[in-house]
């Protein structure tokens with residue numbers, strides 16, 4: 725059986741109080757940090773200086789999801805800034821092999837992200853270079869969107885490919901993950917679950933994290 729990991733997205737938290745918002749998710753496995761540049765996606769969040777500061781105070785390792793153009797140039801910097809995992813989009817990378825290697829060389833886990841309209845098959849060989857694959861279950865750019873069930877087949881395909889290689893690569897889902905949808909993600913083979921509104925929108929944040937983890941185990 726896979727070990728489920730919960731990665732709450734601070735995109736749904738109060739950006740005026742990020743340090744305390746990170747403390748609220750200390751029972752999680754990771755803190756998901758959505759970096760958006762207003763070019764790769766039509767939204768702008770935060771970048772390297774903020775990640776560097778967050779890495780110094782976070783009780784859990786940072787899971788940086790780069791929704792930016794030219795990740796080849798910037799990805800390793802997020803690892804150097806202290807992120808434990810750095811995810812870049814295959815749609816944006818010129819040289820995904822070199823980019824993944826630069827992240828690992830800087831001491832972080834490297835991951836590939838795939839948008840809903842992007843197929844996984846052309847990128848299967850990149851599994852040799854990464855520690856995780858992120859299957860987007862919404863169009864990247866905004867929190868609070870509805871989960872896309874039609875992405876579950878891609879989650880299964882990634883899990884199959886990982887199993888076929890006998891590797892330990894994690895399969896992450898991001899977008900619309902909640903108590904209602906996490907079961908379907910588990911069935912499809914996901915083991916890392918990003919949840920923004922389902923965690924920070926809850927009255928009791930630690931209870932929401934525990935509930936998601938319970939549901940992911942069963």
Ligand code: DX5
Pocket residue numbers: 733735736756758789862863864865866867868869898899900901918919920921922
């Ligand atoms: C969307 C981001 C997600 C977002 C998820 O582009 O990548 O990480 O924060 O938010 P929810 O869980 O609310 O769909």
Ligand code: ZN
Pocket residue numbers: 733756757758789898918
């Ligand atoms: Zn994300």
